[in-house]
Amino acid sequence: MRLLILPWLLFLLIESGHPQTSQPEQAQLILYREKEFISGMGKGYPFKINEEKMGKLSPNRYVQLAVNPGRIKLEFDSNYLSDSRPLWLRVQAGQTYYVKVVVEIDFLSTTIVMAPVDPQKAQQELSRMKPEYTQPIAKPD
Structure with missing residues (x-):
């Protein structure tokens, strides 16, 4: 019995000495x-x-939104009356990125345009806005 308990206790002692690996820090994306x-x-x-x-x-x-560091692809869902070109961003952990979205209407179509914005300008524009509460949309079974 001692032969079974001793290795188990030794394992627990070694594991408690190692720091737990945590998830990498995320970046903030403000759209x-x-x-x-x-x-x-x-x-x-x-x-x-x-x-x-x-x-x-x-x-x-x-x-x-909190996003994982790396290259991200941001796009709006298009339908037959709207068009959206994806915006690719390379984001770094701990940084905040601002993206402005503009909807341009033409005679028969709508185009959704996105562009990164300087933090100072974005914060001025954001001061007049309200948050949109979003949650990931459940995927159908």
């Missing part, structure tokens, strides 16, 4: 959209990060 004249009549557009549906973004709203 925002100002008030727009007509632009979608207040419609919220769904968006994805790295092909994962994350929620929607309405006019005069912002979304703050």
